[in-house]
Amino acid sequence: MEVRERLDRRIAELEPEMVGTLCDLVALPAVSPQDGGLGEGAKAAYLEKKVLDLGLPPCERYDAPDPEAPGGVRPNLVVRVPGTGAGRLWFFSHMDVVPEGDRSLWTQDPFVAQVRDGRVYGRGANDNGQELVASLYALKALRDLDLPPAFEICLAFVADEELGSRYGICHLLDRHPELFSPQDLVLVPDGGNEEGSFIEIAEKTPFWLEVTVEGKQVHGSRPDLGKNACRGANELSVALDRALHRAFPETDPLFEPPVSTFEPTRRLPNVANVNTIPGREVFCFDCRLLPSVHPDAVEGVVREEIRRLEETTGLRVTYRFVQKGDPAPPTDAVAPVVERLSRAVKDVLGKTPRVGGIGGGTCAAFFRVQGIPAAVWAQESDTAHMPEEYTDISHLVHEARVFARMMRDL
Ligand SMILES: [Zn+2]
Incomplete structure (x- = not known):
């Protein structure tokens, strides 16, 4: 029998076990301590045992210190299986x-x-248990059939993705750079669509700005004695909107929409009554920059508009970043990881996926910033973070088949 068929048959046999493991993972919540949970400790302990039970090599552990977590650490696990050829x-x-x-x-x-x-x-179940289980059982299927991978395979089960990856991928990249090489192929299966027809190779850079305008609060009948922060915030918000759109008109057809976006969003409540002139106003912009637009250049435009408002009104304006990312160069649409993934997806799902960029952001960007090409793909229902989150078992099986093909370089 051909290798593909043997792998697919083995993965089909493993389906009930995959579903069982996914159910076990759901019962080990792993909510971040910063969100009021207990962290990933119990889930990591379960996975360390599971990996051994599946006949795979023991997990390497890369704990990130986090005083808020039980035990003081956030665990990151790596399962490493050597391959017949060079590469990882x-x-x-x-x-x-x-x-x-x-x-x-x-x-x-x-x-x-x-x-x-x-x-x-x-x-x-969906985010991100489905892909964790699919990668684990793809490797298990290879092992069960005594098929060594074509190159070294590393499965990483990381912490803290939902709140920025500081204790997860960033910890690995910053504190254990020896783990990675620019030649590595990196797949982050944490985003996709129902058809599995989209490979994400680029992300816009997040540039989330919070601006505070301060004036002097007075009675509504005596504006002459105060400095109206509300009017200043209105003027500045409109001025920023116009100036940013004018300064950064670049387009990139990789993305949808194909431009940098600059959107006024949150406005904090100011005064509770109509007849008080606010002395303080806080508003936000959600900006997402094309990789060709540097965040520092955008900040320059912001500073200039702020200076202008301060000069003409006497109001005081400060700002901070809720998020300011580093520009991540897109992964080449013909990079080896994209090419192999694309081939495996076509083989399993019958259609070549299209490649493109998204508004952001996944942790693939952290790799791209470091010069390591990374691709994001999954076949999944759009239920992440929703109530009644679910995973389609057929997607789980398809992903395992795609991953097994990539591991064997079929
Ligand atoms: Zn996720």
């Missing part, structure tokens, strides 16, 4: 999950998985 292929999935959200919108306990209608329901 990474699969990054994250162990942490977001909290359940509004409990009344769930018809079940979010942390007790339910299997019905070909789906596994539960928090984290």
Whole structure:
């Protein structure tokens, strides 16, 4: 029998076990301590044992210190299997999950998985348990069939993705750079669509700005005695909107929309009554920059508009970044990781996926910033972070088949 068929048959046999493992993972919530949870400790301990039970080499552990976590650390695990040829292929999935959200919108306990209608329901089943299990059992299928991978395979199960990856991927990249090489192939299976028809190779840079305008609060009848922060914030918001759009008109057809976006968003409440002139106003912009637009250049335009407002009104303006990313160069559409992934997806799903960019942001950007090409792909329903989150079992199986092909370089 051909290798593909043997792999697919083995993965089909493993399906009940994959579903069982996914259900076990749902029961180990791994909500970040910063979100009021217990972190990834229990899930990591389960996975360390599971990996051994599956006959795979023991996990390497890369703990990130976090005083807020039970035990003081956030665990990151790497399962490493040598290959027959040179090179290394990474699969990054994250162990942490977001909290359940509004409990009344769930018809079940979010942390007790339910299997019905070909789906596994539960928090984290989709994001990112599905891909974690798919990568684990792709490797297990190869092992069961005594098929060595074509290159070294590393499965990484990381912490803290939902809150910025400081204790997860960033910890690995910053504190254990020896783990990576620019020649590595990196797949982050943490985003995709129902058809599995999209490979993400680029992200816009997040540039989230919070601006505070300060004046002098007075009675509504005596504006002459105060300095109206509300008017200043209105003027500045409109001026910023115009200036940013004018200064950065670049387009890039890789993205949808094909431009940098500059959107006024949150406005904090100011005064509670009509007849008080506000002395303080806070507003935000959600900007997402094309990789060719440097965040420092955008900040320059922001500073110039602020200076102008301060000069003409006497108001005081400060700003801070809620998020200011580093520009991440797009992964080449014909990079080896994209090419291999594309081939495997076509083989399993029958269609060549299209490549493109998104508004951001996944942790693939951290690799791209370091010059390591990374691709993001998954076949998944759009249920991450939602109540009644679920995973389609057929997607789970397809992903395992895609990953197994990549591991064997079929
Ligand atoms: Zn995720």
